Amino acid sequence: MSALLDIRGLSVTFTTAHGGFTAVEGVDLTVEHGEVVAVVGESGSGKSVAMLAVMGLLPWTATVHAERMQFAGRDLQTLGAAARREIIGRDMAMVFQEPMTSLNPCFTVGFQLTETLAAHTKERRAERRRHAARLLAQVGIPEPEARLAAYPHQLSGGMNQRVSIAMAIACRPKLLIADEPTTALDVTIQAQILELLGRLQEESGMALVLITHDMGVVAETAQRVVVQYAGQQVESQNVRQLFRAPRHPYTKALLDALPGRHRGRRLPSIPGVVPGQLDRPGGCLFHPRCGRAEDLCRQRAPSPSAAELGFARCHFPLPPPESQP
Amino acid sequence: MLRFFLTRVGLLAPTFLGVTVVAFIFVRLIPGDPVEVMVGEMGISPERHAELLARLGLDLPLWEQYLRYLGGLFQGDLGVSIVTKQPVLHEFFTLLPATLELSFCAITAAILLGLPLGILAATRQGSAFDHTVMASSLAGYSMPIFWWGPLLIILFSGVLGWTPVSGRISLLYFFEPVTGFMLIDSLLSGEPGAFTSALGHLILPTIVLGTIPMAVIARQTRSAMLEVLGEDYVRTARAKGLPASRVIGLHALRNALIPVVTVIGLQVGVLMAGAVLTETIFSWPGIGKWMVDSIFRRDYPSVQGGLLLIAAIVMLVNLIVDLLYGLINPRIRHRN
Numbered sequence: 001m002s003a004l005l006d007i008r009g010l011s012v013t014f015t016t017a018h019g020g021f022t023a024v025e026g027v028d029l030t031v032e033h034g035e036v037v038a039v040v041g042e043s044g045s046g047k048s049v050a051m052l053a054v055m056g057l058l059p060w061t062a063t064v065h066a067e068r069m070q071f072a073g074r075d076l077q078t079l080g081a082a083a084r085r086e087i088i089g090r091d092m093a094m095v096f097q098e099p100m101t102s103l104n105p106c107f108t109v110g111f112q113l114t115e116t117l118a119a120h121t122k123e124r125r126a127e128r129r130r131h132a133a134r135l136l137a138q139v140g141i142p143e144p145e146a147r148l149a150a151y152p153h154q155l156s157g158g159m160n161q162r163v164s165i166a167m168a169i170a171c172r173p174k175l176l177i178a179d180e181p182t183t184a185l186d187v188t189i190q191a192q193i194l195e196l197l198g199r200l201q202e203e204s205g206m207a208l209v210l211i212t213h214d215m216g217v218v219a220e221t222a223q224r225v226v227v228q229y230a231g232q233q234v235e236s237q238n239v240r241q242l243f244r245a246p247r248h249p250y251t252k253a254l255l256d257a258l259p260g261r262h263r264g265r266r267l268p269s270i271p272g273v274v275p276g277q278l279d280r281p282g283g284c285l286f287h288p289r290c291g292r293a294e295d296l297c298r299q300r301a302p303s304p305s306a307a308e309l310g311f312a313r314c315h316f317p318l319p320p321p322e323s324q325p
Numbered sequence: 326m327l328r329f330f331l332t333r334v335g336l337l338a339p340t341f342l343g344v345t346v347v348a349f350i351f352v353r354l355i356p357g358d359p360v361e362v363m364v365g366e367m368g369i370s371p372e373r374h375a376e377l378l379a380r381l382g383l384d385l386p387l388w389e390q391y392l393r394y395l396g397g398l399f400q401g402d403l404g405v406s407i408v409t410k411q412p413v414l415h416e417f418f419t420l421l422p423a424t425l426e427l428s429f430c431a432i433t434a435a436i437l438l439g440l441p442l443g444i445l446a447a448t449r450q451g452s453a454f455d456h457t458v459m460a461s462s463l464a465g466y467s468m469p470i471f472w473w474g475p476l477l478i479i480l481f482s483g484v485l486g487w488t489p490v491s492g493r494i495s496l497l498y499f500f501e502p503v504t505g506f507m508l509i510d511s512l513l514s515g516e517p518g519a520f521t522s523a524l525g526h527l528i529l530p531t532i533v534l535g536t537i538p539m540a541v542i543a544r545q546t547r548s549a550m551l552e553v554l555g556e557d558y559v560r561t562a563r564a565k566g567l568p569a570s571r572v573i574g575l576h577a578l579r580n581a582l583i584p585v586v587t588v589i590g591l592q593v594g595v596l597m598a599g600a601v602l603t604e605t606i607f608s609w610p611g612i613g614k615w616m617v618d619s620i621f622r623r624d625y626p627s628v629q630g631g632l633l634l635i636a637a638i639v640m641l642v643n644l645i646v647d648l649l650y651g652l653i654n655p656r657i658r659h660r661n
């Protein structure tokens with residue numbers, strides 16, 4: 001069986017007042033049925049933009065290019081708008097970062113939930129309402145029947161995120177993309193939401209792409225990790241190997257900054273920031289912040305290396321720890 | 326919500342009192358007095374002049390005139406027109422339907438055109454369509470009524486001969502007013518062609534009076550939509566796989582309407598001001614024309630009463646809009 005999501009060489013360029021800006025460049029992402037993949041990287045590394053490109057939700061200022069972009073055997077690039085609308089929200093759904101602004105303040109939770117069901121199922125009104133209540137119960141919202149009549153501003157951030165999750169899983173998607181679903185929430189709530197996502201994933205067997213800042217979350221939930229830096233995919237490995245033997249200096253820096261490699265709360269700080277539109281360096285995009293940078297790094301951009309090297313986009317991929325002095 | 330409402334109502338009383346003072350002083354600031362205007366160029370002896378003023382109660386000290394006026398107001402008495410000898414209240418409500426009909430048509434046309442234009446311009450931001458809508462609404466907004474009205478008359482009535490020049494209906498038709506609304510009365514009269522004639526008479530005044538509100542509504546709708554279209558919940562709606570018509574026409578518009586409704590409410594004042602000029606240009610027998618005529622005749626009670634009642638209408642509509650604002654905005658509705 002072919003991969004559920006198969007993306008090769010995805011690039012996204014925004015037209016801005018200062019000319020074109022490539023926010024995503026050469027990203028590959030393969031997600032198997034039922035697999036949990038984490039996408040990590042600092043703020044501004046193009047994680048959201050890449051996933052929005054897959055969903056087809058980027059503004060018109062964005063130009064999307066890919067060698068291959070397939071979902072469940074269908075080519076997303078040649079798909080018409082109507083055909084795409086059939087897929088998103090049903091087979092491929094997304095949960096966003098800001099629960100308080102991601103729900104429409106003018107409509108009740110029930111309205112927004114049943115709306116998704118109305119768009120993708122043949123259920124009748126009464127059945128949709130019962131279904132919506134079941135979904136709320138499923139994501140752990142107490143008194144689901146009563147909550148259907150609530151407006152988003154009457155619920156807490158955590159509750160709203162549960163509603164968003166309920167909306168995303170309403171039509172039993174094959175793939176759920178969760179874009180930093182906990183960043184805006186309290187620490188205790190974060191754990192609950194992650195637990196909920198993990199449980200839903202196990203129960204339904206859907207694939208999950210989890211965008212996160214948190215290496216601790218990666219270790220606990222994901223099977224495979226994709227590391228992104230300044231719009232580029234710099235490494236991709238399965239979780240155990242990545243934690244044991246990171247191949248790209250950026251990944252290693254991320255892991256080293258984890259306090260005792262225990263679960264960290266946020267992505268640790270590496271000196272410097274992700275380059276933006278106007279300060280993109282030549283050569284390797286990471287070289288201004290890389291402790292191992294050499295002349296070659298400043299002159300030539302590295303290409304992804306072999307699979308056994310975690311596809312590390314580096315001239316000098318790190319050797320496995322045993323061979324390290 | 327109730328407290329919000331009561332506060333608003335509480336504010337109305339002092340505002341209203343303020344309007345009585347302003348109206349009272351305003352009419353007396355116009356040079357000349359009712360007697361002078363009535364006798365015209367024939368002239369009149371100073372003694373006779375004083376006698377007539379005294380008969381109208383205009384010889385009293387200003388403060389006494391004002392207190393008498395206020396006393397009458399408290400008993401619901403707006404006074405009697407100096408010219409027609411009719412109670413001001415009666416005159417006002419006889420003429421009000423004509424103004425309401427015109428204003429209603431103007432604001433309806435403004436909403437029906439301005440809203441979709443604003444929405445389309447926002448969804449096509451930066452396109453030729455957007456630029457055209459923005460440029461014409463700016464032009465419409467800056468168009469003075471006393472210039473725009475005659476221009477349309479010359480073109481459509483004069484050159485093309487498509488529309489009548491003045492009045493509410495052709496002189497061929499005569500029937501007793503039932504509701505005061507010509508569109509309805511003409512239908513009720515059963516006279517063939519009456520309704521078409523009434524409609525034809527409404528077209529140009531509606532355009533003239535509706536232009537500014539339409540421009541304002543289109544611009545406000547566009548900017549509100551632009552803001553809302555960038556919101557996360559619009560992206561969520563699209564992520565559900567909903568058609569663009571539903572994402573824009575329901576999810577985005579519902580939120581964008583909140584500021585637009587306020588602006589529409591504010592247009593009521595603009596309409597009242599515009600009606601004065603529009604009715605005068607088209608000889609439309611409504612409140613606006615009546616106010617202008619009354620001012621020329623120095624008909625103090627009519628001007629005072631008219632201003633007061635117009636102010637009352639504007640305040641009432643704004644109050645209704647405030648309540649509506651609460652209704653369409655759940656975040657306000659559920660406060661306390």
Ligand SMILES: Nc1ncnc2c1ncn2[C@@H]1O[C@H](COP(=O)(O)OP(=O)(O)OP(=O)(O)O)[C@@H](O)[C@H]1O
Binds near residue numbers: 016021049059180276
């Ligand atoms: N509509 C847009 N127009 C222009 N640039 C954009 C647009 N959306 C995103 N970008 C830019 O693309 C880059 C990547 O943004 P993206 O939101 O994907 O980062 P991210 O990895 O998701 O970061 P975060 O962790 O903060 O969510 C950023 O530099 C951002 O400024």
Ligand code: SF4
Binds near residue numbers: 249290297316
């Ligand atoms: S290519 Fe050079 S600068 Fe870039 S990550 Fe590798 S070692 Fe560092």
Ligand SMILES: [Mg+2]
Binds near residue numbers: 047
């Ligand atoms: Mg993001």
